[in-house]
Each structure stands twice: as structure tokens, then as C-alpha cells.
Amino acid sequence: MNVIEIKPGIYWTGAVDWAVRDFHGYVTPSGTTYNNYLIMDDEPTLVDTVKHDFVEVGVSNIRSLIDPSKIKNIVINHIENDHLGSLDRIMELSPSATIYITKRGRQGMDRFFDTTSWNIKEVKTGDTLKTGKYTLRFVETPMLHWPDSMMTYVEGAKLLISQDAFGQHLASTTRFDDEFTASVSMTELEDSVIDYYANILMPFGKLIKSKICEIKDMGLDIDMIAPDHGIIWRADPGKVLNMYMDMAEGKAKLQIAIIYDTMWHSTEHMTLPVMRGIIDEGVACKVIKLRATPMSVAIKEFWKSRACLVGSPTLNNEVFPSVAEFMIHLKGLRPTDRLMGAFGSYGWGGGAVKWLYDTFKNMKLPVVEPGIAVQYRLRNEDHEKCYEFGRNFAKTVREFHEKGYNTANSACQK
Numbered sequence: 001m002n003v004i005e006i007k008p009g010i011y012w013t014g015a016v017d018w019a020v021r022d023f024h025g026y027v028t029p030s031g032t033t034y035n036n037y038l039i040m041d042d043e044p045t046l047v048d049t050v051k052h053d054f055v056e057v058g059v060s061n062i063r064s065l066i067d068p069s070k071i072k073n074i075v076i077n078h079i080e081n082d083h084l085g086s087l088d089r090i091m092e093l094s095p096s097a098t099i100y101i102t103k104r105g106r107q108g109m110d111r112f113f114d115t116t117s118w119n120i121k122e123v124k125t126g127d128t129l130k131t132g133k134y135t136l137r138f139v140e141t142p143m144l145h146w147p148d149s150m151m152t153y154v155e156g157a158k159l160l161i162s163q164d165a166f167g168q169h170l171a172s173t174t175r176f177d178d179e180f181t182a183s184v185s186m187t188e189l190e191d192s193v194i195d196y197y198a199n200i201l202m203p204f205g206k207l208i209k210s211k212i213c214e215i216k217d218m219g220l221d222i223d224m225i226a227p228d229h230g231i232i233w234r235a236d237p238g239k240v241l242n243m244y245m246d247m248a249e250g251k252a253k254l255q256i257a258i259i260y261d262t263m264w265h266s267t268e269h270m271t272l273p274v275m276r277g278i279i280d281e282g283v284a285c286k287v288i289k290l291r292a293t294p295m296s297v298a299i300k301e302f303w304k305s306r307a308c309l310v311g312s313p314t315l316n317n318e319v320f321p322s323v324a325e326f327m328i329h330l331k332g333l334r335p336t337d338r339l340m341g342a343f344g345s346y347g348w349g350g351g352a353v354k355w356l357y358d359t360f361k362n363m364k365l366p367v368v369e370p371g372i373a374v375q376y377r378l379r380n381e382d383h384e385k386c387y388e389f390g391r392n393f394a395k396t397v398r399e400f401h402e403k404g405y406n407t408a409n410s411a412c413q414k
């Protein structure tokens with residue numbers, strides 16, 4: 001992929017990773033990109049670097065525009081490996097460049113590299129760097145999603161370089177939203193935004209909302225958002241801002257995700273009458289079997305749905321391990337505003353359903369009790385009980401959804 005001018009004198013110099021399928025544990029069925037940007041101004045300035053595996057791609061992109069030793073400034077928006085990884089190589093080629101980074105970023109960067117001979121400038125919100133006709137304005141966004149995260153707004157170009165926020169894991173021959181939606185689809189783009197948010201940013205909803213409001217308050221005139229992964233928003237940057245505001249508000253579909261696993265199919269057989277009860281109540285339903293589904297997909301489907309039923313057999317008095325694994329992922333993502341319930345098959349003492357309710361309560365998620373447990377295989381009356389359980393659960397979910405969420409206000413409060 002060649003360099004691409006995204007604004008006058010500002011170039012995408014990143015790399016497309018078509019092959020990556022596992023990104024620190026999350027599946028990336030469409031690969032990803034490592035975006036970085038070279039501002040060819042009086043002071044040539046590089047914002048972020050590419051993942052180390054792609055360092056020579058990044059360097060040759062830079063070389064096609066400029067001798068790297070002429071780079072004056074390097075901005076590091078956050079120090080995660082996929083964006084900081086090539087910095088040592090870049091500093092070999094541009095030893096006199098000055099690095100702009102937050103205080104925490106600097107402390108972390110010192111753990112990755114020997115920085116003793118590097119020029120480093122710590123920056124905070126409001127600090128600026130004039131590169132010539134452009135001025136960069138730094139906006140700290142701590143915990144979005146690393147403690148040192150910041151964004152860089154390019155005054156004069158109406159461009160927000162937003163590091164991981166607003167990004168998506170999509171390898172593509174297109175760089176911009178309008179190109180992507182024309183050649184692939186808006187649905188795929190939206191789904192990738194949701195996937196990224198659900199798996200990486202779910203814990204930070206409150207912070208996200210207040211940061212977006214802060215950016216709005218700063219009066220930054222933004223007509224392009226360029227994240228560090230995936231597609232650049234130029235046709236409609238407001239689209240991704242609105243999606244983030246909605247997700248930060250906990251917006252979800254009136255839908256129930258049934259997420260389960262099974263040893264001998266009894267818990268699996270329970271999902272069918274439960275699902276029928278749900279859809280007969282007019283609520284959408286999605287059924288996901290763990291071990292047959294990547295964890296990050298299960299998390300995404302959980303997040304899209306207003307409520308979730310988790311199903312597990314009992315194994316050695318415990319919940320089934322793949323279900324426990326799912327719950328551990330979910331707990332770390334600190335979801336709110338999702339109504340929970342549990343079901344499962346057992347043989348003698350049981351325990352999985354209780355374990356699940358204990359876990360939901362520990363996570364402070366609202367629950368519908370009691371759950372439903374069936375001994376060994378389902379009989380006719382168990383099918384009926386499961387159907388009623390699904391139907392009643394869906395009824396409660398609809399009330400929950402209508403009471404609190406169909407009027408979700410995603411505007412910034414003054």
C-alpha cells in the first residue's frame with residue numbers, strides 16, 4: 001500500500017496487516033492496519049509508528065516522501081506495542097528528532113527502550129506544537145485506553161488523530177469511510193466499530209462520554225478523524241462520535257443473547273425452548289455456543305443485546321470452564337445496563353446456575369431470578385418450563401429496556 005495524502009501535506013504512512021487473526025487474544029477475522037501519519041510541514045512531524053513487524057514498510061513509506069533524518073518531531077499518542085514498536089528504528093534514522101509524549105507515556109517508554117540519548121518533551125492537554133502552517137494541539141485522554149493515551153488535533157487541517165479510539169480492526173484496500181462503505185458495506189464498518197468498543201473500550205464508557213464532551217467544549221473544528229487502526233472518517237466523522245456517545249450511554253438492541261456451553265447437549269437443548277419463548281414474546285434473540293465461537297465475538301454479541309442468558313452444565317460442582325472464561329472476560333470489561341439470567345443442566349448436586357448468579361451480583365448487574373436448572377435430559381414438562389422461562393425473561397427485558405433506555409440521552413449536559 002502506498003502513502004496516501006489525507007489532508008494537504010499530511011500523509012498516511014501506515015501498514016496493512018492482512019494476516020493477523022489474533023490480536024492480544026481477540027479475533028481479527030479481517031486483519032487490521034497500523035496507521036501512522038507524516039505531516040510534511042516546515043518541521044516534518046511523524047505521529048505514531050507502526051507495529052515492529054512492519055517497520056520496514058513504515059520506513060519505506062516515509063522514505064518515499066522524505067529522508068527520515070529530516071524528521072523534526074515525533075508524536076507518540078500512546079505507548080502500546082502496536083504503535084510504539086518501531087520507534088527505536090525510527091530514532092536510529094532520525095536521531096535528532098524530538099519526541100512529544102505525555103509524562104506517563106515517557107515513563108513507560110523508558111521501560112521499552114534506552115532513551116538516554118533521545119530528545120523528549122512531555123506534553124499535556126492544551127500544549128501545542130507549531131510545525132509551520134499547521135499547529136498540533138494535544139488532548140490527554142487517560143485510560144482511553146491506556147493511562148498515557150492522548151489525541152493530537154491538527155489545527156488548520158481540522159484533523160483529529162485519535163490513536164485507538166474510533167478505530168476498527170479492518171485490513172482493507174480502502175483508507176476512508178466513504179470508499180469502504182462503497183466497496184464493502186456500512187454494516188461491516190459499524191460492526192467493526194462495535195466489536196472494537198465492546199472488547200477494548202467497554203469499561204471506559206463514562207470517561208468516553210466526558211472526553212467527547214470536553215472535545216466538543218474545546219470547540220475543535222473536526223472534519224476528519226484518523227484513528228490508528230482501520231478506516232479514516234472523512235465523509236462522516238460525526239457518525240463514529242455519535243456511535244461512541246450511544247455506546248457510552250449503554251445503548252443496546254431489544255435483543256437477548258443466549259451464551260452457553262454444554263458437555264452432553266442437555267444445556268444446549270434447553271436453549272431452543274428458551275429461545276422460542278423469547279421470540280414469541282417479540283424480542284429478538286441470538287444463540288451463541290462458546291468453544292464454537294471466538295470469545296471476542298461472544299463479547300460483541302453480549303454488548304449489542306439488552307440482556308443475556310448464560311447457560312452452563314455443572315462440572316465437578318462448578319460452572320463449565322469455557323463459561324467461566326467468558327464470565328472472566330466480561331467481568332474485566334465491567335458492563336452495566338444489561339439484564340442477566342442463567343440456566344443449565346446438572347446431574348446431582350448442581351452448582352453452575354448458582355455460580356452464575358453469584359457472579360452477576362458480584363458484577364453489580366441486574367438479574368432476573370430464579371434461573372432454571374434441569375436434571376440430566378429434558379422431559380416434555382422441562383421444555384415447557386424452559387419456554388415459560390424464556391417468555392417471562394423476555395417480558396422483563398422489554399420492560400427494563402423501555403423504562404430506562406429507549407429515551408437514552410446521548411447529548412452532553414451543560
Ligand SMILES: Cc1cc2nc3c(=O)[nH]c(=O)nc-3n(C[C@H](O)[C@H](O)[C@H](O)COP(=O)(O)O)c2cc1C
Pocket residue numbers: 261262263264265266267268312313314315316317318345346347348349350351375376377
Ligand atoms: C466429568 C463430569 C463431572 C460432573 N460433575 C457434576 C457435579 O459435580 N455436579 C452435578 O450436579 N453434575 C455433575 N455432572 C453431571 C452433568 O452436570 C450432567 O450430566 C448434565 O446433564 C450435563 O449437561 P450437558 O449435557 O449440558 O453437558 C458431571 C458430569 C461430568 C461428565
Ligand SMILES: [Fe+2]
Pocket residue numbers: 078080145164
Ligand atoms: Fe492500544
Ligand SMILES: [Fe+2]
Pocket residue numbers: 080082083164228229
Ligand atoms: Fe492499537
